[in-house]
Amino acid sequence: MSVVKMENVTKNYNVGKLEVPALRGLTFSIEKGDFAAIAGPSGSGKTTLLNLFGCLDKPSGGKVFIEDHDIIKLSPDELADVRNNHIGFIFQNFNLIPVLSAFENVEFPLILLKKHSAKQRKELVMKMLADVGIADLAGRRPTEMSGGQQQRVAIARALVKNPDYVLADEPTANLDSRTGEGILSLMKEMNSKLQMTFIFSTHDPRVMAHAKRLITLRDGEIEADERA
Amino acid sequence: MLIKLAFRNIFRNYRRTFFTFLAITIGLTLLVLMDSLLHGMEMDTFQKIISLETGHLRIYSKGYKEDIDNLPLELAFDPTALLNTLHADPLVKGAVPRVNFRIMLSDSVNELPALGMAIDPLADDQVFELQKNLAKGTWLTADDDGMLIGNELAKDFNVNVGDTLTLLTRTKFSTYQAIDLKIKGIIQSYDTEIDNNSVILPLALAQRSLDLGSEVSDISIRLKDQGQIDQLKKRYNSEFKDFETWAWQDIAENVIALTQTKSKGSKLMIFCVMIIALIGITNTILMSVFERTREIGMMAAFGLKRRQIVALFVLEGSMIGLLGSASACLLAFLLIYFWAVPIGWDFGWMLKDMGSFGYRSYYMTGVWNPGMFLEAFLLGVIVSALTSIYPARLAAKLEPTEALRRY
Numbered sequence: 001m002s003v004v005k006m007e008n009v010t011k012n013y014n015v016g017k018l019e020v021p022a023l024r025g026l027t028f029s030i031e032k033g034d035f036a037a038i039a040g041p042s043g044s045g046k047t048t049l050l051n052l053f054g055c056l057d058k059p060s061g062g063k064v065f066i067e068d069h070d071i072i073k074l075s076p077d078e079l080a081d082v083r084n085n086h087i088g089f090i091f092q093n094f095n096l097i098p099v100l101s102a103f104e105n106v107e108f109p110l111i112l113l114k115k116h117s118a119k120q121r122k123e124l125v126m127k128m129l130a131d132v133g134i135a136d137l138a139g140r141r142p143t144e145m146s147g148g149q150q151q152r153v154a155i156a157r158a159l160v161k162n163p164d165y166v167l168a169d170e171p172t173a174n175l176d177s178r179t180g181e182g183i184l185s186l187m188k189e190m191n192s193k194l195q196m197t198f199i200f201s202t203h204d205p206r207v208m209a210h211a212k213r214l215i216t217l218r219d220g221e222i223e224a225d226e227r228a
Numbered sequence: 229m230l231i232k233l234a235f236r237n238i239f240r241n242y243r244r245t246f247f248t249f250l251a252i253t254i255g256l257t258l259l260v261l262m263d264s265l266l267h268g269m270e271m272d273t274f275q276k277i278i279s280l281e282t283g284h285l286r287i288y289s290k291g292y293k294e295d296i297d298n299l300p301l302e303l304a305f306d307p308t309a310l311l312n313t314l315h316a317d318p319l320v321k322g323a324v325p326r327v328n329f330r331i332m333l334s335d336s337v338n339e340l341p342a343l344g345m346a347i348d349p350l351a352d353d354q355v356f357e358l359q360k361n362l363a364k365g366t367w368l369t370a371d372d373d374g375m376l377i378g379n380e381l382a383k384d385f386n387v388n389v390g391d392t393l394t395l396l397t398r399t400k401f402s403t404y405q406a407i408d409l410k411i412k413g414i415i416q417s418y419d420t421e422i423d424n425n426s427v428i429l430p431l432a433l434a435q436r437s438l439d440l441g442s443e444v445s446d447i448s449i450r451l452k453d454q455g456q457i458d459q460l461k462k463r464y465n466s467e468f469k470d471f472e473t474w475a476w477q478d479i480a481e482n483v484i485a486l487t488q489t490k491s492k493g494s495k496l497m498i499f500c501v502m503i504i505a506l507i508g509i510t511n512t513i514l515m516s517v518f519e520r521t522r523e524i525g526m527m528a529a530f531g532l533k534r535r536q537i538v539a540l541f542v543l544e545g546s547m548i549g550l551l552g553s554a555s556a557c558l559l560a561f562l563l564i565y566f567w568a569v570p571i572g573w574d575f576g577w578m579l580k581d582m583g584s585f586g587y588r589s590y591y592m593t594g595v596w597n598p599g600m601f602l603e604a605f606l607l608g609v610i611v612s613a614l615t616s617i618y619p620a621r622l623a624a625k626l627e628p629t630e631a632l633r634r635y
Contacts, residue, residue, distance in 0.1 A: 056529060056628045077533050084531025091632065095526040099236035111229040112531045 002029035003086075003164045003197050004053055009062035011048050011220075022048040024220040025062065030165060030199055035191045037211035038201045044217040046201040047169065053199055054087055054167045055079045067164065084112050088158030090168035090200075094150040096142040102129065102153045103138040109161045128156040131193075132186060148179035152186065159190060168200035172207055184210045230536065234543035237516070244515065245548055248508040252552025252612070253559060255502035256604045260560035262498050264568050264594035266491045271595060273487055274480075276419040279357040282476040283324075283448030284457050287464065290472050292445070293479070299328050301400040304443035310468065314449060319460060321452045322354025325444035327434045332396040333427060335385050342381060343426045344397060346434030346444075355450040358415065358428065365389035365413030368430050374412035376428040382414050389413060395427065399439040407437050418574075418591040506611045509545045514619040517541065524623050525631025534624040541620030542613050549612020553605045560601070568594025 011023040023045045030036055030053070038046050051057040052064050055071050064071045066082055074082065083089075088109075096105045106125045110116055116124065129135045132152040134145075142150050151171065158166045168187070172180030188210060190196050200207075208214055216224040238245050278284060287310060288296075289303040307325040314323035327346035332339050349368035353359050359367055363379060377393070387393060388411070395407045409429065417423055435441060451460060457475045464473035477484060517524070524537060532540075572593030 051629050054529060056632075080528070080531045080533045083529060089526070089529045091526065093522070095522060095632075097233070097523060097527075099233065099240060104232075108229070108527075109530050 001032045003032055003034075003066070004199075005029040005065040006052070007063045007065075009052065009059045009064060011045075011052065011057070012060045022220050023052075023059070026220075026222060027062075028215070028222065028225060030197060032164075032197055033191070033195050034165075034197050034199070034213050035188060035211055036197075036199045036213040036215060037208050038199065038215050038217060039203070039208050040217035040223070041203075043219075045220040046217055048220075049217065050167050050169055050199070050201055053165075054089060055082050084109070084161075086164040088161065088163040088166035090151070090154050090158045090166060090171045092170040092173045094142070094147070094154045094174075096150055096153055096157075098142050101139050101141055102134065102145070102149075102156075105142070105153055106156045106160050109157060113161055124160055125156075128160045129153075131159075131190070132156045146179075147175050148182060151175060151179075151183050155183070155186060155190070159194070159196060162194075163196075165197035165199060168198060170201055170203070172202070172204065177206070180204075180207070230540050230543060234540055234547055237520075237540075238544050238547050241516070241519075244512055248505075248512045248548055249552045249555070251505035251508045252502075252549060252608055253556045255498070255505035256553055256556030256608050257559045257563070259495070259498045259502050259607075260556065260600050260604045261563055261568065261594070262494060263597055263600045264560075264564050265573070265592045266494055267597055267600075268568070268572075268593045268595040270487050270491055272418075272591070272593065273483065274476075276417065276422075277480045277483065278476050280361070280417055280419050280422055282479045283355045284451045284454060284476055285449040285461055285464070285473055286476070286479055287447045287449070287468065287471050287473050288445070290470060293472060293474055296479070299330055299445065301327075301329060301398075301438060301440065301445065304400060304440050304445050305471075306442055307444045307447050308442070310447055310471070314447065319452055319456055321450045322351075323447055323449045324348050324351045324355045325431065325447050327431060327438065327440065327443075327445045329397055329434070329438060329445070331427060333381070333385070334394045334396060335387065336394065338385065339396075340381070340384060343421070344395065344434065345426050345428045346431045347428055348431045355448045358417070358422075361415050361417035361422070362413050363416035365411065368412060368428070370430055370432060372412065372430045373409065373433060374429075375409040376413045376415050377411050378423040378426045379414050379416040380420075380424040381426070382411070387411060393427075395429075397438065399437070400443075401439055403439075405437055420590060502607070503611070506549070506608070506615050509548060509612045510615045510619060512548065513541050513545045513616045514622070516544065517619050517623040520623075521626060521631045524626055525628045525633075528626070528628040529632065537624040538617070538620040541623050542616045545616025545620070546609055546613040549609045552612070553608030556608065557601050557605055560604070564594045564596065568592075569596070 006026050006028055009023055009026045010021065012019045012021050038049060040046050052059055055066065058072050066086055069082055071079060097108065100108065103125055106128055107121055110121045110124060126135060126138065129138055132155050134149055134152050137145060137149060172183055175183060184207060187198055191198055202208060212228045214226045215222060289305045292300065292303045311323055311325065314320050325348060329344040331342050331344040333342045350370055368374065368376060382388065385393060390411065392408050392410050395409060397405050399405050415422055415428065451457060461473050461475050528537065572591055574591045
């Protein structure tokens with residue numbers, strides 16, 4: 001079962017008077033439970049593709065379906081709802097809210113979701129923090145945590161609302177190799193344990209080695225789509 | 229959640245928040261304090277006009293008020309019958325005659341124009357409070373050959389109790405008259421018209437010197453109940469056909485208009501200062517938006533809608549406004565409670581020529597105006613919220629993809 005599907009998707013950017021193609025007619029889907037890496041050199045279209053998966057941008061042509069929603073037809077508020085209900089995000093720079101504790105950062109998407117009581121939220125957040133191994137850091141603010149710990153909070157934040165899939169933009173790029181390895185193992189564990197779908201972009205061959213599916217882009221086209 | 233987030237965000241850059249908060253606090257405190265002092269000075273001015281210059285009502289011969297700037301002695305009248313009627317009126321607390329006339333005051337070297345005010349020394353306190361303001365010397369007697377002089381006028385001539393000055397004036401029949409009078413006392417009333425400009429002498433002496441016989445230029449009336457001014461004015465105007473009765477507001481209409489204009493002008497100036505302070509909110513929130521672009525992108529990615537992003541930043545601006553307004557109200561309360569009301573401010577040294585100043589009083593004391601506290605508080609919060617809208621909308625317009633890329 002596919003969680004996100006693309007049909008002949010193109011994306012062009014205007015640079016001055018020039019129209020620069022970033023994606024050239026991609027057609028493929030991400031299946032439930034995938035642990036997919038999107039690889040490719042700089043400028044190959046990785047970030048553009050992730051933005052479309054994340055409903056952060058709209059394609060110039062073609063269709064992107066997320067749970068039967070064609071995102072090109074959605075208003076900014078409807079796109080925000082789709083992001084809120086279906087997608088989790090992990091960022092390269094963690095992007096935690098510095099004035100909130102780890103607990104509150106993880107609770108943030110649940111509050112936006114407005115589906116849980118305070119008690120339910122507390123239980124979900126504490127369980128997720130325990131799952132990512134930092135339950136004892138729940139009260140700490142991002143500035144009081146290491147990079148690895150912050151990325152664990154970011155993973156917990158992405159997973160806590162049980163999204164259809166999680167997008168991770170180079171999730172280990174700002175971490176040392178050992179910590180990065182730990183984060184990837186954690187993501188993989190969550191993928192196996194919760195059947196959570198992960199789509200992440202990377203340059204790093206070590207990270208690609210962890211992927212169950214490797215989609216390689218070159219010049220805005222799929223060069224290879226391989227399953228491990 | 230947004231409220232908690234907004235509250236914590238305003239302390240992220242506490243120095244910037246503090247200075248914005250300080251600007252709002254100072255602006256609003258000044259607004260409330262100036263309102264208290266100006267309102268106090270306005271009320272004090274009106275009170276002084278009533279208690280030292282006009283009483284509640286004044287009766288003149290017909291046509292006098294039209295020519296009041298010249299204080300025409302030819303319209304003087306015998307007050308005896310009117311005074312008897314007024315004294316019999318149960319609504320009247322007191323009624324006294326006065327003669328007002330133009331003089332030149334001279335010490336043989338210098339000459340200054342002044343107002344001659346002839347009073348009945350024994351009855352004047354039925355209506356006026358001049359006697360309470362005697363700073364030096366003694367009060368006049370009915371057959372005195374002396375005078376009282378305003379404190380500032382005495383300073384201008386460098387004279388004191390016991391010294392002599394010459395009054396140059398014209399009689400009812402326009403013949404010149406010069407009278408040498410010894411200063412019996414000095415009045416300090418903090419009323420500029422009295423202190424800077426007036427010479428007070430006994431009625432009998434003035435009537436003799438001005439060829440008035442038993443005539444006076446007006447009768448001033450103090451009522452038992454100030455609320456009946458309009459009613460009695462109307463009644464006296466219909467009963468006393470040869471006379472005209474005016475309320476103190478009619479006589480002092482120019483002063484009232486000038487005072488109120490000045491009061492509004494001063495408040496407008498402070499209001500502008502406050503608006504400038506509130507523009508600081510726009511700057512603070514704008515800086516905050518620029519610094520937190522990536523965070524805004526992240527929140528948008530997680531599903532925070534544009535209106536919620538606007539709400540977050542408007543809340544932050546409003547909270548700084550709320551804190552500034554609350555502290556301004558507290559500070560203004562303390563300043564009014566401990567200083568403006570009980571002590572006040574004598575600013576006579578700052579303004580020597582008070583005659584053109586509008587306000588009669590040059591001693592500012594505050595009065596309580598709870599409405600102004602509420603007005604200032606709401607103004608601070610609402611304008612802070614409004615000035616936050618522009619940067620908040622900028623934040624909401626950011627595309628998440630672009631915002632997440634920025635450093």
